[in-house]
Amino acid sequence: MQQALNAEHGEWTRLEAQSKEACTPNTTLRASFHQLHQNTTQSGKAFCSAMQTSESGYAVLQEHMRLLQTDRDSLHQELAVSRQDKSSLEQALAAAEQSIHTLQALCDHLDTEKAQQKAELDTLQTGLGKWKAQCLELQEKGVAQQQQQERIQMDVMALREDKQRMEEELGAAQQSIQELQALCDGVDTERTRQRAELETLQNGLAEWELQCSKLQKNFAVHVQRQEEQLQMVQ
Numbered sequence: 001m002q003q004a005l006n007a008e009h010g011e012w013t014r015l016e017a018q019s020k021e022a023c024t025p026n027t028t029l030r031a032s033f034h035q036l037h038q039n040t041t042q043s044g045k046a047f048c049s050a051m052q053t054s055e056s057g058y059a060v061l062q063e064h065m066r067l068l069q070t071d072r073d074s075l076h077q078e079l080a081v082s083r084q085d086k087s088s089l090e091q092a093l094a095a096a097e098q099s100i101h102t103l104q105a106l107c108d109h110l111d112t113e114k115a116q117q118k119a120e121l122d123t124l125q126t127g128l129g130k131w132k133a134q135c136l137e138l139q140e141k142g143v144a145q146q147q148q149q150e151r152i153q154m155d156v157m158a159l160r161e162d163k164q165r166m167e168e169e170l171g172a173a174q175q176s177i178q179e180l181q182a183l184c185d186g187v188d189t190e191r192t193r194q195r196a197e198l199e200t201l202q203n204g205l206a207e208w209e210l211q212c213s214k215l216q217k218n219f220a221v222h223v224q225r226q227e228e229q230l231q232m233v234q
Contacts, residue, residue, distance in 0.1 A: 145230055152226050159219060166212065170205070177201065 177198055 145226075149226055149230055152223065156219065156223065159215075163212070166208075173201065173205065 181198065
């Protein structure tokens with residue numbers, strides 16, 4: 001725009017020189033030229049004013065362009081930061097995915113251990129059930145053993161009573177033997193007969209005492225076995 005103004009001013013100077021050379025005596029032409037010069041000057045002033053306005057607008061436009069460039073640079077910086085953030089987020093995402101895979105593997109391992117522990121718990125519960133059944137069985141056996149022991153004790157008491165009665169009978173038999181021996185002293189035949197009867201009674205008594213001894217030994221062995229079994233149950 002400045003170049004066009006300069007070109008117009010040069011053209012006006014050239015025309016003014018030619019007019020001075022060709023039309024110096026012509027007053028009317030000089031007046032017309034002066035009017036043209038004034039009009040041209042006014043147009044130039046208007047043009048310069050427009051140019052100043054345009055230059056002011058151009059300065060505003062340049063400032064706006066500078067602000068836009070600044071915004072563009074800021075946006076480029078933000079874009080670079082966003083790309084860095086995206087890269088960081090992608091790395092974090094990859095790490096998170098790796099962590100998820102690791103956690104999944106850990107969960108699978110925990111599920112396996114949980115299943116194994118459940119199987120072991122089922123085995124322990126089964127064993128506990130068997131153990132409880134065995135305990136109940138042993139308790140029942142213990143009760144039966146106790147009842148049997150009570151019966152054995154009653155049998156022992158009965159045997160003791162029988163032994164006492166037999167001892168009393170034996171004492172009475174010995175007394176009878178003594179009486180028989182006193183009676184046999186007066187009569188030889190009766191004494192011989194009574195002696196034979198006495199020997200028979202003594203043999204029977206010895207056999208009876210032998211049987212009693214065997215019975216006592218068997219009873220002692222039986223009582224000892226019962227006591228050992230009772231101790232094992234307890």
